[in-house]
Amino acid sequence: MEQKVFAKEQMVSIKNWENIIISPDDSIKTALSVIDKEALRLAIVAKNGVLKGVVTDGDIRRAILKGTELSCIVEEIMNRNPITACASLSSNELQKMMKENEILSLPIVDDEGRVVGLKTLYDTFLVEKRNNPVFIMAGGFGTRLRPLTDDCPKPMLKVGGKPMLEILINNFKNHGFYRFYISTHYLPEIIENYFGNGSDFGVEITYVHEEKPLGTAGALSLLPESLPKEPLIMINGDILTNVDFSKLLDFHIKHNSNATMCVRDYALKVPFGVIEGEGNTISKIVEKPTYRYFVNAGIYIISHEIIDSLSVNEHLDMPTLFENKQNEGFTTLKFPIYEYWLDVGRHDDFAKAQTDIYELGL
The missing domain is CATH 3.90.550.10 (Spore Coat Polysaccharide Biosynthesis Protein SpsA; Chain A)
Known part of the structure; x- marks a missing residue:
């Protein structure tokens, strides 16, 4: 799938998104452990902070069915061109993106491709309260x-x-x-x-x-x-x-x-x-x-x-x-x-x- 990048002006991310970042050289077993622990159904693959891809529980399941060993590195099965958003679109825009592409989350990246957050479909339904009159x-x-x-x-x-x-x-x-x-x-x-x-x-x-x-x-x-x-x-x-x-x-x-x-x-x-x-x-x-x-x-x-x-x-x-x-x-x-x-x-x-x-x- 071709990568799509979008932009807005405020930071959007869930808490503790850093916990789902893994290296391309990490094993599939490591990715599976991270996905299971954080319950976000995916792990972000990055090197020196730069996004390299994502791997989902579905990617791992399909790899196992093909006979791929859990000791193999994540780079072999990850999606190298995930849909991303720059920091950052409005919740309505992000929600529309995820619905159109039938995905549950979006890595947030800066202009240099560095991972700065993650937005889930659930997050887009939450509205930040503004005290401004x-x-x-x-x-x-x-x-x-x-x-x-x-x-x-x-x-x-x-x-x-x-x-x-x-x-x-x-x-x-x-x-x-x-x-x-x-x-x-x-x-x-x-x-x-x-x-x-x-x-x-x-x-x-x-x-x-x-x-x-x-x-x-x-x-x-x-x-x-x-x-x-x-x-x-x-x-x-x-x-x-x-x-x-x-x-x-x-x-x-x-x-x-x-x-x-x-x-x-x-x-x-x-x-x-x-x-x-x-x-x-x-x-x-x-x-x-x-x-x-x-x-x-x-x-x-x-x-x-x-x-x-x-x-x-x-x-x-x-x-x-x-x-x-x-x-x-x-x-x-x-x-x-x-x-x-x-x-x-x-x-x-x-x-x-x-x-x-x-x-x-x-």
């Missing part, structure tokens, strides 16, 4: 979606039978997040009556009410002093996405960012020939060009140093916040996202969401 902006009027929003906050409009806000919370929950803060302004009682304190949904919810609209960043100043000091994820409540929030958070931490903005690639096609030059002189004619830009995706990571620096109840938009903090010497970064993303701001978007939701697994 999640701040969802749900106070807008949703004027472009009227009359649907005349009596309902936009994040509470149903997509696939559930409010968008519930879909968003469940997506975060699936990535291990459980501490939620929801900013309200328009028809707050509908949101609060539906979710309560979050216990019925397996999460914790605290509400932050804006007496007057404070812009896309101003509500950050209303967060309570008890807010955890871990970096906060902030997202607009009308976004439908399957972004891996853990990967985003890992990027923010790894690069020592104070504020990280998710951005989307946006293509703008000009249907005419574009004339370039100075004055009356034509220097170049570009026929129907496409220009590409990164645009704000309405998802952010904000560190507590920035939240603590904000003035309470001051109107502030997110682009202004990033610009101000960059000028003050804070590190502000962009994080391109290529997963599904939809800003449900218009009727066409809402109709599209009704179809897309069934393909996203949210």
Whole structure:
């Protein structure tokens, strides 16, 4: 089987995976003993830390049936091209790999082929709990979606039978997040009556009410002093996405960012020939060009140093916040996202969401 290598940015491995590493020169009997003792149904074969192959209980059983002696070395029967993953894919991605290839575990290797861990199919069903707070902006009027929003906050409009806000919370929950803060302004009682304190949904919810609209960043100043000091994820409540929030958070931490903005690639096609030059002189004619830009995706990571620096109840938009903090010497970064993303701001978007939701697994 051809080797397949995949990548992500956080370490994934089970405890004591080093116990199943053996040498190519070890005997089949040694491999059998290791497999039996650790109960993982395989041993990793490595030399000087570099992966050489794997041997499973099935490999040993087939070798014995062919008459191979247990004293023979593992190198003679091992799989020299096992499927592996670099450090490291998300649990969902690893789970999909193992199911597609009908295997129960994956060695984790670095860029040089050195073994750094092991992930089992069982591990992929376990979700690491994240203490980072999640701040969802749900106070807008949703004027472009009227009359649907005349009596309902936009994040509470149903997509696939559930409010968008519930879909968003469940997506975060699936990535291990459980501490939620929801900013309200328009028809707050509908949101609060539906979710309560979050216990019925397996999460914790605290509400932050804006007496007057404070812009896309101003509500950050209303967060309570008890807010955890871990970096906060902030997202607009009308976004439908399957972004891996853990990967985003890992990027923010790894690069020592104070504020990280998710951005989307946006293509703008000009249907005419574009004339370039100075004055009356034509220097170049570009026929129907496409220009590409990164645009704000309405998802952010904000560190507590920035939240603590904000003035309470001051109107502030997110682009202004990033610009101000960059000028003050804070590190502000962009994080391109290529997963599904939809800003449900218009009727066409809402109709599209009704179809897309069934393909996203949210």
